[in-house]
Amino acid sequence: MNIANFGVEEWLNQKEDAAIYDLAGSSIASFTLEEIITIDGKTTPEAFFAKLLPKKMNYGWIEGSPEFKQEVSKLYQNMPVENILQTNGATGANLLALYAIIEPDDHVISMYPSYQQLYDIPKSLGADVSFWEMREDKHWELDLSELEALIQPNTKIICLNNANNPTGTILNHDALRKISQLAEQVGAYVLVDEVYQPLDPKFQIPSIVDIYDKGIATNSLSKTYSLPGVRVGWIASNHELADLFRKYRDYTMICAGVLDDALAVHTLKNKEAVLKRNQELVLTNLQILKNWVQQESRVSLVFPKAVSTSFIKLDIPLEIELFCTQLLEDTGVLLVPGNRFDVPKHARLGYCTPTKTLIAGLEQLSSYLKKFDD
The missing domain is CATH 3.40.640.10 (Type I PLP-dependent aspartate aminotransferase-like (Major domain))
Structure with missing residues (x-):
């Protein structure tokens, strides 16, 4: 049995720890353990684990x-x-x-x-x-x-x-x-x-x-x-x-x-409480992403329908993986280069990170793209 390297997972395994602004993921901003246990407004961590402590x-x-x-x-x-x-x-x-x-x-x-x-x-x-x-x-x-x-x-x-x-x-x-x-x-x-x-x-x-x-x-x-x-x-x-x-x-x-x-x-x-929290985050962040794309001459995007992954196209004179590598090294912004999906000139941008991270990461990405305007 022979299988190809898993492009996306290999990239994330190698690069994710170096990210300051992780815009590469496709999950909606992860809960802490405390947040998910208390999501119902009634259960405390102490009560939750008290039921589990006697279990083998x-x-x-x-x-x-x-x-x-x-x-x-x-x-x-x-x-x-x-x-x-x-x-x-x-x-x-x-x-x-x-x-x-x-x-x-x-x-x-x-x-x-x-x-x-x-x-x-x-x-x-x-x-x-x-x-x-x-x-x-x-x-x-x-x-x-x-x-x-x-x-x-x-x-x-x-x-x-x-x-x-x-x-x-x-x-x-x-x-x-x-x-x-x-x-x-x-x-x-x-x-x-x-x-x-x-x-x-x-x-x-x-x-x-x-x-x-x-x-x-x-x-x-x-x-x-x-x-x-x-x-x-x-x-x-x-x-x-x-x-x-x-x-x-x-x-x-x-x-x-x-x-x-x-x-x-x-x-x-x-799940209703989980999805309510996530719907608010996704819709808020999607509007931020739309506003950002409209202001960036080197970025285009077929906008997702409130799904937690997006695939931007970048008009830049660099091969996309080299760009993403240099972007991470110089700014701490992590994207997934589109060649990891066999689609050059694109990058996966996970906009459903925490909103503050998204805003800061997009600001860094904007500043970095300006160097191609010189």
Whole structure:
């Protein structure tokens, strides 16, 4: 098995510790442990941990506690709790699904650019991967006729990231329904990494499992719920797939852990308060970002629909990774260079950092761009 280096994660692993103004992430500003425990306005850290102190630090609930599964099931229209499996983040869920389903010489279609797992894991397993490409000149929108042309009789799975990382593009109900219809013609699965949820009520994305029986939904607490430090995700599917995933899950993961499960349950039980906090932050920061882009002659952006990732285009006479490296060294501002998504001249700008960090980081970036005007 041979697999490409994971471009984005490799960059962040190497650079993140040097950042003063971290504008590279795609999570919404992370909660502190105290903040998430007290999010309901009633629970104190002392009370929360008092319930946990008598618990044995054994494996706990292997597939996730009954409370966890029940809370996750509420995120879907009709998802039985037995079809939900807890995973190590959405990365663990994506790996599980691809590992369990793909065999050598299968045909896989992946939206592109996207999260690298969704195409390089299939390649490493011997699949033939076709890219369903998004184009900036089409506002990063996907053309369904192009997907239809890519589908083959042996297409095993279509891999999507909705909303998309890095562009922030969303696939609405009508698009997902049409994708499912095309997949159904050849019996293909549709895997959707759903970690990015638009927080503007005008833009609602249904889950693929609410539309298509052979849909697979992966998700986690890392992005929309602002808890990447709680390494809990999940995979939801039909019953047949859930049983298949159970078998392969035994080889990839035993459990998430007693403490992580408890924090995950508490977070999901209080998701309305979490999403209210995050909606305010996202909408505030998105307006700041829009105002900044409008004032920068060297920056353009297809604005995301209140999704926590954006993909700016920079009109500069430097290769983008060199620019991002020098920017970090000279100012402490961290972006993800677009070549890590195979898209030159762009950079992922995570605008859902704390608002003060965003403002200060954009000021530094503006000053740095001015040197190209001389």
